[in-house]
Amino acid sequence: MESREYKVTGMSCGHCEMSVREEVGEIPGVESIEVSAKEGRLVVSCSESVADNTVIAAVEEAGYSATRG
Numbered sequence: 001m002e003s004r005e006y007k008v009t010g011m012s013c014g015h016c017e018m019s020v021r022e023e024v025g026e027i028p029g030v031e032s033i034e035v036s037a038k039e040g041r042l043v044v045s046c047s048e049s050v051a052d053n054t055v056i057a058a059v060e061e062a063g064y065s066a067t068r069g
């Protein structure tokens with residue numbers, strides 16, 4: 001298990017946070033998610049087997065963009 005932080009752009013409210021939480025939460029191996037629209041930040045606790053690109057693609061699926069950082 002590891003903790004990773006991503007910068008997310010485009011979120012503006014609680015609904016945005018919920019969308020990201022839902023999409024990222026569907027990734028196998030993701031244990032917990034913290035997301036803040038205000039800070040433009042996503043923290044994911046997940047297994048080492050989860051690829052960064054998978055997390056980024058899930059954020060994009062929700063309608064936002066993410067970079068590791």
Ligand SMILES: [Cu+2]
Pocket residue numbers: 011012013014015016017
């Ligand atoms: Cu919103």
